[in-house]
Amino acid sequence: MSAEEKSGAGAPAKKKSAMPMIIIAVLVLVAGGGAAWKFMKPKAAAPGKPAAEASSAKAAAIYYKFDPAFVVNFGSEGNSRYLQITLEAMSRDQAVIDEIKNNEPAIRNDLVLLYSAQQPEALLAPEGKEKLRAATLDAVRKTIAAEGAKPEAVEAVYFTSFVIQ
DSSP states (O other): OOHHHHHTSSSOOOOOOSHHHHHHHHHHHHHHHHHHHHHHSOOOOOTTSOHHHHOOOOOOOEEEEEEEEEEEEESOGGGOEEEEEEEEEEESOHHHHHHHHHTHHHHHHHHHHHHHTOOHHHHHSHHHHHHHHHHHHHHHHHHHHHTTSOGGGEEEEEEEEEEEO
């Protein structure tokens, strides 16, 4: 035997097939893509519920600012004081915001009467302000309900400024 035959240089080397590695790589990609698709697709609605209800996402909040601020005098005759409130109403329904805007004079009238009937001592405590905020929400809801709008769609009112002098 020659030196070439002993070293195996003359014999063709066995090549390892790349086919199993390619198959494994393709399977990993397909499995990963399937998993990503499963988590990214929109969830189906539960039976009996529209797709909009199945989604837990809420519509964006829309705010309406009453401008100018409310300024009223209140308190007993000998102890007249002033109250200034900047107010915003919040809903997720543009039609309800439009209804508030269209009925602002009636809402402002009711709120001026409500604010001027307050006692200064009650409004100094946080609980008093919270009661007034709840009464304000009720007054706004009552006015738009009388016009045929959905009162429960007014979710909240916020005092963005509250000054007693």
